[in-house]
Amino acid sequence: MGEHDPTEYGTHIAADYDEIYGAAFDTDGAVACLAELAADGPILELGVGTGRLALPLAARGLTVHGVDSSAEMLELLHAKPDGEAVTTTLADFCDVRVGDPGRFSLVVLAVNTMYALGSQAEQVQCFETAAWHLAPGGCFVVEAWVPEPIPPGVSLQPRLLSPGYVGLVVADHDPARQILSTQQIVFGGEAKVRVFPVVHRYAWPSELDVMARMNALHLERRWQDWSRTPYGPLSRNHVSVYRASPDGDT
Secondary structure, three states: OOOOOOOHHHHHHHHHHHHHHOOOOOHHHHHHHHHHHHOOOOEEEEOOOOOOOHHHHHHOOOOEEEEEOOHHHHHHHHHOOOHHHOEEEEOOOOOOOOOOOOOEEEEEEOOOHHHHOOOHHHHHHHHHHHHHHEEEEEEEEEEEEOOOOOOOEEEEEEEEOOOOOEEEEEEEEEOOOOEEEEEEEEEOOOOOEEEEEEEEEOOOHHHHHHHHHHOOEEEEEEEOOOOOOEOOOOOOEEEEEEEEOOOOOO
């Protein structure tokens, strides 16, 4: 795998993202949960994309700032109704700095976007970025899938998407580096077939917990979904809430 390009995913999928994934995720549940965790404070979304979460959060009267490395994604966000309600920054969210430190009550990284960072070092740096932006007592929310046993080499897996769309994931797995280099093949819609690359550097929840502790964040709670279903041994996804110290100490 070559050097990580934070703009590649958005370049390939931006125009089709909402059509393919718009109904594939629990947006209403996520927005309700995040709004409660934010407690009326400002929100920073890393990997904001086309605004699936940011726009309904802003519609609730919350101040939302979004960061994305894809100019195409941000252009689509701002073209939507009330798109101007979300302030955005075009940057790699791994090490971005937005305004003054300690500005946000909530930082969120949704739908496996943590894995878009191509190395453990970048993922640790992302936790540092989140901690830098958080006000005392604020929280960093990470949503991701839980790694399952994956054989090394090439594999094929079906995927359910929005109504009218199905997907196949052709993955080349490097377990030594925890890297899945995939081609996502999507069937459905007017274009019929779309193919785009996705590279994931996956991490187990326990590994993310260590990254959090390295940056003075502690795991406060973990669910398997936005409905707050208890996380357990059969959970395939997790929503993890990391909390900063209320007094700002490390």
